[in-house]
Amino acid sequence: MKLTITALAALFMLQVWCLPTPEPRPELETRQSCDNLNLVPLLRAYSSKQTDHFYTTDVQEMQHAIAKDSYRSEGNEALVLFDPVPGSVALYRLWSKTFTDHFYTTSESERDAAIATGKYDFEGITAWVFPTQVCGSVPLYRLVNAPIEDHFYTTNDAERKNVIANNGYVDEGVAGYVYLTP
Template sequence: MPSSGYPVQSRISSAQTGAPQTPSGSTTALLRMYNPVSRDHLYTTSAAERDNAVADFGYVDEGVACQVFATASTGTIPLLRVYKPATGDHFYTTAAAERDNAVATHGYVEEGVACHVYPNK
């Protein structure tokens, strides 16, 4: 179990079953970085955020994890991102209740919507 207190249930780079073969909107790359000191993975659709994380915060660019939607598209849901300053850990979930619990009881700070994804079916 990671220091966040939440078990790793799946990886963002995992293929989601049940997603339409033809997306109903324009996708963008979900960029993946890794910080070897904090052992944190950071995901973003922003090249500027990636460049800043690599230049100023010790992250290593790991390339494109997958394709996602930068904005809501038919059939997608938001992937929510929170950050725990005490450990340098990012946590991602599509469940608002899980995000709210991480913020209320585990010291995370809400960072908003990372991107939009198809729900797991």
Template structure:
């Protein structure tokens, strides 16, 4: 079953945070106030999905997400802590019918990883906010279901 993936933003730390835990982002004292629902993901592993690991670096105040265990190891060696049980989510590694790209962007000046399904938001962050396009992190379900062809 899929669940909303909430996107939050900490303006003080300049960091985006993604979680399926609505209680966490709705806390009055949350460091990462809710911005929007970014996509739909899975909280249990479904056919064709892979873990979407969550890591955090407290010194850099940066949340980092990946499907790659090799990237997890590199991030841990760079000072990140694997907190994938916060809770662990699952996404598609390749596009399947009805899924959309989950774009990963990065701002070196802000040490911020940003993920979005919106092409217009992706282009705005590249053109106007100093982010570079890194990759498609995986594929997620859109908020509005699409027809398979």
């Protein structure tokens, strides 16, 4: 009887060792990283004087823009990642003094090309977002109004459609995926 149990145990161990190793699944790693995210508000403001939309996660920076740079707060646009997590990408911020335009992109090549024109300066990383929809995230739409040189970002599809229909903005797709504010 001992021999039979030992032989069965050895056979079982042989089968376990011979099982193929599961392939890594990045979408599961990203999904797992969505628990306990360090989310912060993405604050939105607009300056009619500069015809510029401004977004930041820094409350003091927003207060300064309102007090000193003629911006008016438009509230919290979304919740974004304060720190990078697996699967997230940087949301880069650029500023054009020439156009008085803040421009945000997740594309390094687009960032670099805008800087290379000499019309935009790199101001750093505003936040971290997902390049694809995960964990209940929603699109952060990117639009531009070329005649007034203003980039506009919103999570509200009705607002996106309205500024396209009534304010001269053109849809440039999705800048990244973020979370709605409660």
